[in-house]
Amino acid sequence: MVTFIYFNYMITENNNSFLRIEREDLQGLIEALAESGYRVIGPTVRDGAIVYDEVEKLDDLPAGWTDEQQPGSYRLKRRDDRALFGFNVGPHSWKKFLHPPNLRLFQAKRNDKGFEISNDNQPAPDLVFLGVRACELHAIAIQDKVFINGPYVDSVYGERREKAFVVAVNCGQAGGTCFCTSMKTGPRAESGFDIALTEVIETDQHYFVAEAGSERGVEILEKTRTRKADESEKKKAVEIVEFAASRMGRNLDTTGIKELLYRNHDHPRWEDVASRCLTCANCTMACPTCFCTTVEDTTDLTGDHAERWRRWDSCFTTDFSYIHGGSMRVSVKSRYRQWMTHKLAAWIDQFGTSGCVGCGRCITWCPAGIDITEEAAAIRKNELQRENKEQQDGNA
Amino acid sequence: MNDPMMPSIWRIKNYRTETADTFTIDLVNEHGQDGMTGMHFQPGQFNMLYLFGAGESAISISGDPRNKDVLTHTVRAVGTVTRALARLKRGDVIGVRGPYGSPWPVVEAIGNDVLIVAGGIGLAPLRPVIYHLIAEREKYGKVTLLYGARSPVDILFRQELEKWRGRFDMQVEATVDNARQGQTWHGNAGVVTGLIPRAGFDPSQTTVMICGPELMMRFTIIELQKRGIEEDAIHVSMERNMKCAIGLCGHCQLGPEFICKNGPVFRFDRIRDSFRKREI
Amino acid sequence: METLEPLIAEHPFFRDLPREYIHLITGCASNVRFDAGQYLFREEDEANQFYLIRQGKIAVEVFTPQQGRLLIQTMGAGEVLGWSWLVPPYKWRFDSRAIELTRAISMDGKCLRAKCEDDPRLGYELFKRFSAIIAERLHATRLQMLDIYGTSE
Known part of the structure; x- marks a missing residue:
């Protein structure tokens, strides 16, 4: 029996003291976590992108790298400093550690009575997520609603989620496809972390302002070399995030967006975006909240052993909605519309929150550069014109 | 906590051919709780039937809710799994998980x-x-x-x-x-x-x-x-593609509804808007 | 024929038809009965009447060389059979057979056509009622053609 307690993060006066950690002492934080039995996962440079993988030392982090992002474009560039978190988000999200892309649901073996089914789920690994951005904290909170707050609980997700130690990092810059301020998900990490860091770089100093968000966060910080942050350091940390907030690459007007999309099911813009969409499913794979899966069944050559696997799936395939006789969403238009309407509208009805956190991954990683903020704006703009026209007609 | 994706094993007690492409199976659970070999369910609910190595299919329960001895399903052989199910015979075993979904309004209908x-x-x-x-x-x-x-x-x-x-x-x-x-x-x-x-x-x-x-x-x-x-x-x-039956896989969405957990039975006024939209 | 007037007036097909028209068309009506198995008409027969079914059940069938009789529609009390009398060349396109003892009122098409020519308002009223039936049959036929219960393969 697993008891799920997730939101044991607490911000109290006592814990809410801000600490200063020198850049080089962040190594000590990683070691303290490793000594507590965690495997630390953090950003690292691989194949020309910043991805999430195991990190053991500061050198594993993308020191001195930044990313330049635009619709359909992602480039790493050198920074002129030694920033460890001087970038935004890459193609990976933490969902691959909480909601595995491939998961064996069970094995079945033939026996004299027919067959038997067993589940060999391994215990969840103890992972640290180092460098979780505010938008990603919100993405995790959204997946919590999907997987553990409903009538049925995904126990694999639940166990991994419960164990994960979250080290958030506030953003000091905004990417070209970022719009977290529109979605009210950033750039400051407000809750849902064990420790939150803000990286401060000045000509003569380079340090982190740290704050604990949970008891275990406090414990780890106690094992790390720190000193109390003074007022100017705390102020600096706040200003850095405010700067990032002022530099959003994109904007999405969410006013009445649910009703807007529901009533524009037949908007001509869907045809327009369908002419550009390749239905490659990149957006759904890169999205930190997309949760759809399919199942696959296999048997070995003897036919005595079968397995059932769960894999990430995408609503951009025709198979996704197939029932005997055919697919429910044959046109590209209907599949893009399903994805975007689900993300920005239906999600609100289903889970009480938007499914979008404004991280911009779907824009950056779309090979056709389709921009969800632009598509939403196009529908809103045309609709506004129609309403204005009706108004004019009414006045005439 | 039981893993909702794990089927339990049921044995086919009877197999009846209904029409050229439809058949009915009565299942018994030899390891049922309190010696019960059937299943408690409400009219309109469905189960996920698992056939060894072939996969699962969502099949509504077609038997008498008062019958605690057998669990009855009527299946039309139209897909890979259901065609394979059609080839089963008395004594074979399959996996079952459920029951899932919303029932027909037999209680609300009282007096009508x-x-x-x-x-x-x-x-x-x-x-x-x-x-x-x-x-x-x-x-x-x-x-x-x-x-x-x-x-x-x-x-x-x-x-x-x-x-x-x-x-x-x-x-x-x-x-x-x-x-x-x-x-x-x-x-x-x-x-x-x-x-x-x-x-x-x-x-x-x-x-x-x-x-x-x-x-x-x-x-x-x-x-x-x-x-x-x-x-x-x-x-x-309503019917849509279903993989998990518990609202987690995303396949069966109809507008804001998950057919598997909010349906399959819907009061019409609640899905009217989605019902009339094409390719939703 | 006075006795048929109330039967015609209470048949759903003529519901709310003005009394004077009921009276007028009663002159074209006759009471008929068909035993089970008896044909009302056959394909290619002259279509000189339609039937207000009062009781029983009749079948509309088509004969195909390979499959024999193919049943395509059944009708019962309250329904109306036949509209070929409205359209030249006034020939039945299908067979119709009583499945069980059927009582109906037969309306003489030639007689009605003449009355309609004399009184276009009656004609329009009848055509409105028949076009609703024709439209309904066409919808039903389209649905049947779709074979919605069949598999798509």
Whole structure:
């Protein structure tokens, strides 16, 4: 029996003291976590992108790298400093550690009575997520609603989620496809972390302002070399995030967006975006909240052993909605519309929150550069014109 | 906590061929709780049936909810899994998880006339309702079953339909799209919507339950509305691709609804907007 | 024929038809009965009447060389059979047979056509009622053609 307690993060006066950690002492934080039995996962440079993988030392982090992002474009560039978190988000999200892309649901073996089914789920690994951005904290909170707050609980997700130690990092810059301020998900990490860091770089100093968000966060910080942050350091940390907030690459007007999309099911813009969409499913794979899966069944050559696997799936395939006789969403238009309407509208009805956190991954990683903020704006703009026209007609 | 994706093992106690492509299996759970070999379920709910190595299929329960000895499913062999299920025989085992989904409004219908409109295999998920209504007949007003099938040989549960038709306390009308010479058929021909004028019900006091192809449901609703039935008195059972049956895989979405956990039975006014949108 | 007037007036097909028209068309009406198995008409026969079914059940069938009789529609009390009398060349396109003892009122098509020519308002009223039936049959036929209960393969 697993008891799920997730939101044991607490911000109290006592814990809410801000600490200063020198850049080089962040190594000590990683070691303290490793000594507590965690495997630390953090950003690292691989194949020309910043991805999430195991990190053991500061050198594993993308020191001195930044990313330049635009619709359909992602480039790493050198920074002129030694920033460890001087970038935004890459193609990976933490969902691959909480909601595995491939998961064996069970094995079945033939026996004299027919067959038997067993589940060999391994215990969840103890992972640290180092460098979780505010938008990603919100993405995790959204997946919590999907997987553990409903009538049925995904126990694999639940166990991994419960164990994960979250080290958030506030953003000091905004990417070209970022719009977290529109979605009210950033750039400051407000809750849902064990420790939150803000990286401060000045000509003569380079340090982190740290704050604990949970008891275990406090414990780890106690094992790390720190000193109390003074007022100017705390102020600096706040200003850095405010700067990032002022530099959003994109904007999405969410006013009445649910009703807007529901009533524009037949908007001509869907045809327009369908002419550009390749239905490659990149957006759904890169999205930190997309949760759809399919199942696959296999048997070995003897036919005595079968397995059932769960894999990430995408609503951009025709198979996704197939029932005997055919697919429910044959046109590209209907599949893009399903994805975007689900993300920005239906999600609100289903889970009480938007499914979008404004991280911009779907824009950056779309090979056709389709921009969800632009598509939403196009529908809103045309609709506004129609309403204005009706108004004019009414006045005439 | 039990993993909701893990099936339990059930054995086929009986296998009956219903029509050329439809069959019924009675299952028993030899390891059921409290010695119960059947399953507690509500009319309209479904199970995920797992066939070794082939996969799962969502199949509605077609048996009597009062029968605690067997779990009955009627399956139409149209896909990979269901075709493979059709080849099973008495004594074979399959995996079952469930029951899932929303029930038909048999409780809300108490005191009302009940009109059931079924098409093709759509009679299967409604059969538990009919068993329930017969068992508690005094609680309901007029009960009418209108059933449409492709041809006389495609009629599901024919003997039972004839038995129900013989009762004095329910009206049963069946119709086929067409009938060939030599197919014993003394019933009606024509579409199921054509039977609606013959059904006796009080539009202000009627609960309607419809299950069949979406097109048939659409036309049935139009006919009912012409006769003064309100949208909130109509209930439909929807079908979409389902993988998990517990609202986690995303496949069965219909607008904001997950068919598996919010449905499959919906009050029509609650899904009206999605029902009329294309490719939603 | 006075006795048929109330029967015609209470048939759903003529519901709310003005009394004077009921009276007028009663002159074209006659009471008929068909035993089970008896044909009302056959394909290619002259279509000189339509039937207000009062009781029983009739089948509309088509004969195909390979499959024999193919049943395509049944009708019962309250329904109307036949509209070929409205459209030249006034020939039945299908067979019709009583499945059980059927009582109906037969309306003489030639007689009605003449009355309609004389009184276009009656003609329009009848055509409105028949076009509703024709439209309904066409909808039903389209649905049947779709074979909605069949598999798509």
